[in-house]
Amino acid sequence: MDTRVTETTPNPVGAVPNQVGARNRRNWPAAAALGLGIAVLVSALAVVLLLWYANRTQECYRPDSLHQYAQCVRLHLDGN
Template identity: 65%
Template structure:
């Protein structure tokens, strides 16, 4: 007789955790926001299912938190890149990399 394993019947909770971790780990490449968004939706669905079934609440919460963090980091990275591009837009036509570095330094420090 095979051993009896107790597994979570809340599949969306496991998927939310996986997508949340992937979203968080790829959030600096913007794609993390997409994984985080899907993970967040699945996590919310899993929380509702956990309330009915009584299983998977911890995984669902983990999925929601990691997904939300992935989304937040992606948004912060996007905001930083827009700010950086706006702040250094005068530097995009340098003759050399050294000239580019000097221009960026001047734009960011105000010197």
């Protein structure tokens, strides 16, 4: 049985394969740029939040136990 795709082979979607491929190739760079932009924004936001947290809780970095650290962090994040 010949399994090669010919002009008479029906496409289950109903579109010509070359047209679908061309359309997807045109949109791919825009989708990649959008995804990259979102990833950069999320990374920058994570850095800002980590710096803010470190600044607010810098006095809590030398406790003797995890309980003391958690208590200190709660106090500093509440604004006391």
